[in-house]
Amino acid sequence: MPTIPSPADSARHAVGCIQPVLLRGRVDHIDGATGELLHRYTTVHEPGGVLPVACKTRRASRCPPCAEVYSADTYQLIRAGLTGGKGIPDIVATHPCVFTTLTAPSFGPVHLCREKDGRLLRCRPRRRAQTCPHGRRMSCPDRHARDDTRLGEPLCPDCYDYTGSVLFNACAPELWRRFTITLRRTLARRAGMTNKALAAQLRVSYAKVAEYQRRGVVHFHAIIRLDGPAGPTTAPPAWATVDFLTAAIAQAANAVQLQTPAAAGLPARTLTWGSEHDARPITTAGELTDTRVAAYVAKYATKAAECTGTLDRRITPADQLAELPVREHVRRLIAACLRLGNLPGLEDLRLAAWAHMLGFRGHFSTKSRRYSTTFIALRAERAQHQRETATMDSLWPTPDDDTTLVFAHWRFAGRGHTPTTPSSEASARPGIPSPGPTEGDQP
Ligand SMILES: [Zn+2]
Ligand SMILES: [Zn+2]
Ligand SMILES: [Zn+2]
Numbered sequence: 001m002p003t004i005p006s007p008a009d010s011a012r013h014a015v016g017c018i019q020p021v022l023l024r025g026r027v028d029h030i031d032g033a034t035g036e037l038l039h040r041y042t043t044v045h046e047p048g049g050v051l052p053v054a055c056k057t058r059r060a061s062r063c064p065p066c067a068e069v070y071s072a073d074t075y076q077l078i079r080a081g082l083t084g085g086k087g088i089p090d091i092v093a094t095h096p097c098v099f100t101t102l103t104a105p106s107f108g109p110v111h112l113c114r115e116k117d118g119r120l121l122r123c124r125p126r127r128r129a130q131t132c133p134h135g136r137r138m139s140c141p142d143r144h145a146r147d148d149t150r151l152g153e154p155l156c157p158d159c160y161d162y163t164g165s166v167l168f169n170a171c172a173p174e175l176w177r178r179f180t181i182t183l184r185r186t187l188a189r190r191a192g193m194t195n196k197a198l199a200a201q202l203r204v205s206y207a208k209v210a211e212y213q214r215r216g217v218v219h220f221h222a223i224i225r226l227d228g229p230a231g232p233t234t235a236p237p238a239w240a241t242v243d244f245l246t247a248a249i250a251q252a253a254n255a256v257q258l259q260t261p262a263a264a265g266l267p268a269r270t271l272t273w274g275s276e277h278d279a280r281p282i283t284t285a286g287e288l289t290d291t292r293v294a295a296y297v298a299k300y301a302t303k304a305a306e307c308t309g310t311l312d313r314r315i316t317p318a319d320q321l322a323e324l325p326v327r328e329h330v331r332r333l334i335a336a337c338l339r340l341g342n343l344p345g346l347e348d349l350r351l352a353a354w355a356h357m358l359g360f361r362g363h364f365s366t367k368s369r370r371y372s373t374t375f376i377a378l379r380a381e382r383a384q385h386q387r388e389t390a391t392m393d394s395l396w397p398t399p400d401d402d403t404t405l406v407f408a409h410w411r412f413a414g415r416g417h418t419p420t421t422p423s424s425e426a427s428a429r430p431g432i433p434s435p436g437p438t439e440g441d442q443p
Contacts, residue, residue: 016065020052020417025410032405050413058364060302061312067302073378074365075298078207081223081232081372082282082290086381088372092232096242097225097282099293100249102179103274104168104217108160111140111150120145124155134158152214152308153329160329162336164269165217166359167260170349171271172210172218173362175258179273180206180368183224183252190248191239201237203227207367209300212308216333216358219274221300223282223293223371224249231370242281249279263345301365304357310334311356333358 026042043051058074060067076086082097084090114121120143129139136156144151154160188198208222226245228234253273262268280288306312309327311334321335334355341352354361 017052017054018063018065018417019055019057019415021055021415022048022050022052022413023410024050024413025408027409028407030405030407052417055415058302059304059312061304061306071298071302073375074301075294076378077367077372077375078223078297079290079294081205081207081225081367082294083284084232086373087377088232091235092225092227093284093290095225095227095232095236096240096245097223098242098246098249098279099282099288100222100224100253100279101219101277102176102222102253103219103276104165104172104213105272105274107162107165107168107215107217109138109155110160110215111142111144111148111153111155113144113146113148113151132156132159149327152216153327154215157329157332160332162332163266163340165215166333166336166340166351167269167349168271169216169218169357169359170351170354170361171258171260172220172360175256175271175273176208176220176362178258179252179256180204182256183248186248186252186255187240187245190244190251200229202240203229203231203236203370205231205368205371207297207365207371209297209365210360210362211300212304212358212360214308216308216310216330218360218362221297223297224279225371227370232372246279246281250277253277261345261348263340263343266340266343266346297365304364308358310358313356314353315355330358 024043026040026044028037029039030036031038043049054069055063055066056070057063057066058070060071080086080088081092083093109124111123114123123140123142123144124138125141126139129137131137132155134156136159138155140155142150184198184204185195187202187204188195191198191202193201203226204224205227206222206224208220210218210220212218224245225232226236226240228236257270257272260269260271282288282290282293284290304312308330310330311324311326315324315334315338321331321338324331324334326334337351337355337359340346341350341355349359350361351359
């Protein structure tokens with residue numbers, strides 16, 4: 001029985017991956033009618049006896065090549081929801097659709113990069129600035145460029161509300177969930193309908209992405225679209241305009257709130273969105289185009305908290321807080337997570353486990369069911385393409401008909417590169433340590 005060179009030649013794209021998953025096993029093609037073994041692929045003949053498969057992480061800090069693929073898929077997925085394509089009808093482009101940003105409230109003044117007409121403005125010029133109880137003036141006359149290391153640093157770290165900041169991060173996903181519910185109810189009320197009557201005419205679809213601000217708090221960018229009752233294939237009623245949607249978003253964002261759990265020495269707090277939320281229509285031409293929005297979301301989809309200068313891994317009991325290679329502001333945020341994580345009453349927020357994420361434990365990008373196509377569909381399309389290419393190269397046999405049965409037996413054999421993996425990365429960087437679990441990721 002000849003060995004087919006590589007079934008998972010479709011897995012050859014793991015070549016670019018810097019932390020591939022190593023699999024050991026085989027794939028058998030069996031004739032369903034006769035039971036004859038048509039082809040067998042086994043990893044025995046692969047270098048090191050294992051098959052490297054791409055890690056498929058979305059995080060650029062962990063594997064840039066795989067994050068690139070994820071980013072490209074995100075772009076396709078977001079764009080299809082705006083203009084159609086990938087199985088989404090083109091008519092979706094005519095549906096009311098806005099790009100909205102929901103920010104966190106202030107937890108104390110921080111250094112800011114402020115620009116107007118391409119010119120840098122002063123950070124916080126205050127002629128009669130107050131002095132805080134720690135003797136620090138609450139003003140800053142400097143002009144901070146975008147790469148200034150002071151951006152996001154509090155004017156007074158001792159006044160800054162670190163507790164509020166990490167509680168907000170921990171509760172932000174729930175605040176978003178309540179926002180989506182409130183938005184549907186607000187739309188119904190503004191239309192003079194019951195929620196049920198609205199749902200029979202209108203469906204709200206969205207895709208959102210979380211972004212860490214320099215001050216270490218998350219905010220959300222979201223595409224929100226109105227469809228007819230069956231999703232993108234059906235038109236919403238004529239009265240459901242962009243203005244109607246924009247007004248409802250503002251009302252819902254102002255109305256939504258949640259109470260944090262009370263803990264010993266820490267009374268419950270009411271969390272809301274910051275006052276600076278906006279919603280702008282997405283158009284095919286002009287400032288906020290579909291391609292721009294899709295590129296923007298795709299960019300943030302591959303980033304996480306590390307952009308604020310925190311750690312890209314969980315914090316363990318062995319870590320000395322004072323020795324972590326992080327900014328002082330981030331160290332205080334992590335300290336707040338560890339401190340609050342121990343308080344009875346706050347267990348559900350799991351702040352200690354998510355201290356490296358500054359309290360946020362949600363998904364970085366989420367979408368409603370009918371927003372667009374799915375990552376699974378996009379990956380299947382790519383895999384199909386790779387199979388077809390491989391078939392042409394006669395590397396991967398085409399099952400003649402659907403009576404061919406395919407049995408795969410795979411076992412996890414480790415992570416990283418085998419010394420002989422055909423990758424320049426591998427030869428240049430042998431023994432790359434395997435990273436921790438990719439928590440917070442979603443497919
Ligand atoms: Zn990878
Ligand atoms: Zn400043
Ligand atoms: Zn102070």
